[in-house]
Amino acid sequence: MYIYFGIIVFVFGIVIGSFLNVCIYRIPKQQSIAYPPSHCTSCSSKLKWYDLVPILSYIILKGKCRYCKHNISIRYPILELITGLLYFFIYVKFGIxxxxxxxxxxxxxxxxxxxxxxxxxxxxxxxxxxxxxxxxxxxxxxxxxxxxxxxxxxxxxxxxxxxxxxxxxxxxxxxxxxxxxxxxxxxxxxxxxxxxxxxxxxxxxxxxxxxxxxxxxxxxxxxxxxxxxxxxxxxxxxxxxxxxxxxxx
Ligand SMILES: [Zn+2]
Structure with a gap:
């Protein structure tokens, strides 16, 4: 049970990390963090849900936009991973x-x-x-x-x-x-x-x-x-x- 909760918390943290990436990118540009939906910052193509699976999409797309092949910074999946790990360790130390x-x-x-x-x-x-x-x-x-x-x-x-x-x-x-x-x-x-x-x-x-x-x-x-x-x-x-x-x- 303990380890299942750990995995859920880890995945939850990765998803939150994905949202934090949006905040970090948009807040200094004075953009809304809710609208418009996620799009490529280079070609503005609207991203489909399968382009937005944290970490996995980055690996499958080999770090490039599906539409214009623009390089996506490795910082995004790294930050998602770090957030997931931190959530996991908070759970290990303090429980739910x-x-x-x-x-x-x-x-x-x-x-x-x-x-x-x-x-x-x-x-x-x-x-x-x-x-x-x-x-x-x-x-x-x-x-x-x-x-x-x-x-x-x-x-x-x-x-x-x-x-x-x-x-x-x-x-x-x-x-x-x-x-x-x-x-x-x-x-x-x-x-x-x-x-x-x-x-x-x-x-x-x-x-x-x-x-x-x-x-x-x-x-x-x-x-x-x-x-x-x-x-x-x-x-x-x-x-x-x-x-x-x-x-x-
Ligand atoms: Zn693009």
Missing amino acids: GIVFMKYAVFISIMIVIGMIDFDTTDVYFKTIIVGIAASIIFLLLHYYSGEFIIDYIYGGIFGAGILSFIIVITKGGMGWGDMEICLVCGLFLGLKLTLVMLFLSFIIGAVIGIILILSGVKSRKDYIPFGPFVVMASVITVFVGQNILNWYL
């Missing part, structure tokens, strides 16, 4: 329940925000609004199941506060978009895990930043978006944040 839903929603929103930041170095306010709204729904669910929710509100205030402080003292070393991302993370993770997340994002940012500069991909003057590091740190925190805290304390 509110916590699963909460972290699945959280990680999905973070993937969209992080990838758009990576592509455009911008954070779109509508993605932040969705994050805040979703966090409020889960806060209410926590509240009505008798949990204290003040810790999550402190988490949001702390995440946003630390980033605001850094932005002000470094005069724009980071953007206000990063502050908004950390606000959403704080509301989902709570105070202690937000601390772990921030700590990890600075470490990941420093390590990847140094690698990018040493390898010549970026120069010291280039802007490297911080959002993707926050997203990576958040995903790690969901899975092992509590272990890191226990180990540290």
Whole structure:
């Protein structure tokens, strides 16, 4: 039973990943995520359902549009696969329940925000609004199941506060978009895990930043978006944040 649920969750995650691809592609272009239906970005041919089976269609079509043979980025199936795997691991760690839903929603929103930041170095306010709204729904669910929710509100205030402080003292070393991302993370993770997340994002940012500069991909003057590091740190925190805290304390 356990493994069947695991497979269902994995496939569900892949399908959601396919939707996240649409969001990541369309939101920066100010397009609706619901209309028009999926089409080739090169020849605009409307895609049939069998062109839209996540991962499998990509393999069958060998990464090319059925109609114009335009190359389709391998990023789409990879992101679908990663989303499926993350959903599977959330299920393995937390089982099926509110916590699963909460972290699945959280990680999905973070993937969209992080990838758009990576592509455009911008954070779109509508993605932040969705994050805040979703966090409020889960806060209410926590509240009505008798949990204290003040810790999550402190988490949001702390995440946003630390980033605001850094932005002000470094005069724009980071953007206000990063502050908004950390606000959403704080509301989902709570105070202690937000601390772990921030700590990890600075470490990941420093390590990847140094690698990018040493390898010549970026120069010291280039802007490297911080959002993707926050997203990576958040995903790690969901899975092992509590272990890191226990180990540290
Ligand atoms: Zn095409």
